[in-house]
Amino acid sequence: MKDNSIFRTMRTAAMLLFSLVVVSCGMLHHNADDIINDMRDARNAQYVNVGSGLLGLGRLISPTLYDANIGISSVQLLDLSKCNGNVREKFRKRIQDLYKGRYYEEVLTSQRDYGQQSVLIRRDGQYVSEIVIANANGTNDAMLVINGHINMENLERIVNDQKSFFDR
Numbered sequence: 001m002k003d004n005s006i007f008r009t010m011r012t013a014a015m016l017l018f019s020l021v022v023v024s025c026g027m028l029h030h031n032a033d034d035i036i037n038d039m040r041d042a043r044n045a046q047y048v049n050v051g052s053g054l055l056g057l058g059r060l061i062s063p064t065l066y067d068a069n070i071g072i073s074s075v076q077l078l079d080l081s082k083c084n085g086n087v088r089e090k091f092r093k094r095i096q097d098l099y100k101g102r103y104y105e106e107v108l109t110s111q112r113d114y115g116q117q118s119v120l121i122r123r124d125g126q127y128v129s130e131i132v133i134a135n136a137n138g139t140n141d142a143m144l145v146i147n148g149h150i151n152m153e154n155l156e157r158i159v160n161d162q163k164s165f166f167d168r
Contacts, residue, residue, distance in 0.1 A: 091136065
């Protein structure tokens with residue numbers, strides 16, 4: 001009788017350990033939020049987060065923003081252009097990891113000089129839940145993350161509008 005209860009206890013402990021390993025492996029994936037959280041506190045980094053509350057306030061002040069918003073719930077901007085070379089190099093490597101991961105779909109990449117500008121999306125069914133626009137060229141390293149519930153028809157409009165920010 002005791003052997004059976006010991007076996008059940010060991011089996012339960014093994015299943016718990018297995019579950020912890022599976023969950024921790026799932027949490028190790030690289031995403032845009034991880035990059036922002038790791039790098040926003042770097043010296044001379046500039047970070048802005050415009051949440052749903054501020055976006056909602058903007059819609060009240062200017063009704064035309066409601067049309068321009070198109071399902072966007074938050075916007076985050078990380079600018080590392082004033083950081084030292086080591087921070088910017090780490091950023092470029094982390095951006096490359098986003099391409100390799102299976103969590104994002106590459107929509108657009110343009111090569112300029114010795115850097116690149118890329119647009120990655122994460123889908124949630126027929127909608128886009130996250131748009132990542134990254135500029136990794138060594139002098140103007142920045143990333144814009146747009147979260148929301150965005151129709152695919154509006155994706156091109158949003159990307160073209162936000163890409164103009166990096167073209168300045």
